[in-house]
Amino acid sequence: MKEDIYILKINSVTNPLDKIPPILKKNLDHNLCVCNEVLKIDIINAIANGATTVAEIKKQTYATMGSGCCTQQVERLIECLYSPETDK
Numbered sequence: 001m002k003e004d005i006y007i008l009k010i011n012s013v014t015n016p017l018d019k020i021p022p023i024l025k026k027n028l029d030h031n032l033c034v035c036n037e038v039l040k041i042d043i044i045n046a047i048a049n050g051a052t053t054v055a056e057i058k059k060q061t062y063a064t065m066g067s068g069c070c071t072q073q074v075e076r077l078i079e080c081l082y083s084p085e086t087d088k
Helices: 040-048 054-061 071-081
Strands: 031-033
Touching: 031 040, 031 071, 040 054, 040 071, 054 071
Parallel strands: none
Antiparallel strands: none
């Protein structure tokens, strides 16, 4: 079985992929936002590097700017990856 390797551009020591459930780790190299062709891994990178709201993700990656059909998925990734208690 081929195993893909993803390079995350992060500022912290923790791998953000460790924080998300296995189901969300699938298809990292596929578009999460089909309207603007934004890869799931690009959204994860944006969150790992400090984006904590859908508006910040939109500004950095252009995800959610089309029909908005990916908004719930982006919110779910933010929930998994951003924990305000640890960022204080």
